[in-house]
Structures are given as structure tokens and as C-alpha cells.
Amino acid sequence: MQDNPTSRRRITVLGAGAWGTAVAIAVAARHDVVLWGRNAQAMADIAEARDNTHYLPGFPFPPALRVSADFDEAVAHAQRDADGNDGLLIAATPVAGLRPLLHSLKGRPIPNLVWLCKGFEYDTGLLPHQIFREVLGDAIPGGALSGPSFAQEVARGLPCALTIASTSAALRDCVVATVHGGTMRVYSSDDLIGVEVGGAVKNVMAIATGCADGLGLGLNARAALITRGLAEVTRLGTTLGGNIETFMGLTGMGDLILTCTGDLSRNRRVGLGLAQGKALETIVAELGHVAEGVPCAKAVRELAARLGVDMPLTNGVASMLFDGVKPEVLVARMLARDPRDETLAPASK
Ligand SMILES: NC(=O)C1=CN([C@@H]2O[C@H](COP(=O)(O)OP(=O)(O)OC[C@H]3O[C@@H](n4cnc5c(N)ncnc54)[C@H](O)[C@@H]3O)[C@@H](O)[C@H]2O)C=CC1
């Protein structure tokens, strides 16, 4: 694999969970990186161990990765360097943390900003780029970096392909120039809606698939769920204005397959836990990480109902998570649904 012949850049990753840590480790092979986290004690422990022993244990930090709990200093690190290269800020919180993080950035000079979170905001039903625009407006270049990428594999330096989605060509170019290279391929897209909807709804489908696998429904059922899940993702995404092609790409089908089938997925593990009859609170506590599909199922159920988009799998997952419907009962209900044409349309019920 060929390395990308770009100059060293200054990158700051804001959020020190599993994914922020993995991305920081990966880009620190080629750039000067600061990993910021909000918990001062946790960051001091990470700085001492040179390992994120809580969220991503077992991946020693490269020398070019610095750890900080000082927000001002971390944001300042990503400003333009002496050679005139703009830095890159990477927001690595879950969706629930994006709005407060962006508020903390308000009024500061922001060179380029990308977010990594996948989901719809729980209370508002907004996608991350809509939250970004609400808080920071249109003047700052921002985009979503998404795609099939388990943190543990990226931290190990295994190959992966991501997509940077932004309406700003300059931002897309900056992210490609900075992140593409080594074992990471970065593709570009201007379809923010399509990329973000794919990344959000695949988490709900991973809960469904994990549950089906946990119940022992078999590989045929798994393939059917993933395929009908893709139809649902596409139906919602195109209704919201996404491009149908995007859902066949890395952030659509690619991430859907990964998350539905890979046991590293936290969302898939939520489904496996539900199939064992565990309470949602127990599953989430045992995970110790965010499972975005949980809040997303609720947000998407409400959004789809408002838009009149038929999303039976999402509704089924939400009914298990929030209405106490038992997995076996849901399976019977899903199988008893009326037959229909295998088309994406109609987008509405
Ligand atoms: N873990 C993975 O393999 C991947 C995760 N993602 C997405 O990245 C996002 C983050 O996931 P993970 O890091 O895996 O979650 P995680 O559960 O491992 O860590 C979440 C981190 O975010 C921090 N956080 C939460 N709210 C915050 C706020 N307001 N300000 C600052 N920090 C805050 C927490 O303290 C914690 O360090 C999610 O949306 C997830 O879907 C995307 C691709 C891969």
C-alpha cells in the first residue's frame, strides 16, 4: 500500500472514547496529534499508561500522540501551523455529546472540523450536520467521516476505507490530504444526508440482526434482515434527500454489513443481549460504551412516522427496546406481515 505524500499536519481529536482513541492512534503515525478528553483524571491516567485502558485497552500510543484534558490548548493545537497548513479538529463524541462540544467551540477560530458520530439526535431527530449548522452556522467548513471501521481494527493498523462527506470541497480535500494514506483509504462524497443516514440507521439494523442471531434464526434470516434493512435505510435516506447511490457504498451497505455481522459491534451485542432476555439497562451497563442504535431507534421511529416512511424493522427494534415487546413475539409479528413487492418504493405507507 502506498503512503500519502502529504506534509505533517496538526490534528486534535476531541473525545477520548474507543473511536476517538483509535483514530488518534492511526493518524499519529503521520501527524502531530492531540487526544483531548473531558475527564482530567482519566486523561492523566491515559497519559501515564500511554494506553486508553478504559475505552480501548491494549493499543500503545505512538510518540506523536499527545494526551490533554486542557480544552483551550487542545483546540489551539489544530490551528494553522508555521508552514501555512491548516489543522484538523475531529469531534469524536457520541451524537449526544456533539451539541455541547460544538457549543464549547463557538466563537473560536475553527480551521476544519469533522465529526465521527453516527446517529440522529435523540430529542430533536436531527442529523449531526444539522446540529453543526444550528450551533456553528454555515461559515465553518464541516463534514462527516464515516464508514465501516471497528476501533480495534483501526488501532491495530488494519486496512479500512472511510468516506468524508461535506458540501465543502475544500474540507473534503483537507481530510483526504490528512487522513488518507498508509492503511486508510478515504473516499469523498458531497452527500452528507446519505452518508449520515446510512451510518445512523445501520446501528438499529445491527440490533435487529444481533437479536435474530441470538435467537438462532439462522443465516438465511440474517441475510434477509440485512437486505431489508438496507431497503429501510435507503427509503428513509432518499426521502430525506440522500442520493440512492450512497446507500450502496461504504457508509451504507458497507457499514451495515460490518455492524450487523461483526461481533465487535456494540449494537449487535445489544441485540444478542435482548435475545438472551436481558434488560436493556443491564446490557448497556455491561457494554460500558455507547450503543447509538438505542437512542437512534427511537428518533428514527418518530421521524419516519412524521414523514410517513414505512420502517417495520426500526419500529420492531424500538418496540423491543422501549415498549417491552419480547423478541419472539416480534419475530412472529414480522413474519405475519402482508407480502409486498420487493421495491424500495413506496417511500410512504
Ligand atoms: N467504536 C467504533 O468502532 C466506532 C464508533 N463510531 C461512532 O463514534 C462515536 C463515539 O463512539 P465511541 O468512541 O466508540 O464511544 P465510547 O462509548 O467508546 O466513548 C464515548 C466517549 O465520548 C465521551 N463523551 C461523551 N459526551 C461527551 C461530551 N459532551 N464531550 C466530550 N466527550 C464526551 C465519553 O466520555 C467517552 O470518552 C459514536 O457515535 C459511534 O457510533 C464510529 C465508527 C467506529
Ligand SMILES: O=C(CO)COP(=O)(O)O
Ligand atoms: O460504527 C461502527 C463500525 O463502523 C461501530 O459499530 P458499533 O457502535 O455497533 O460498535
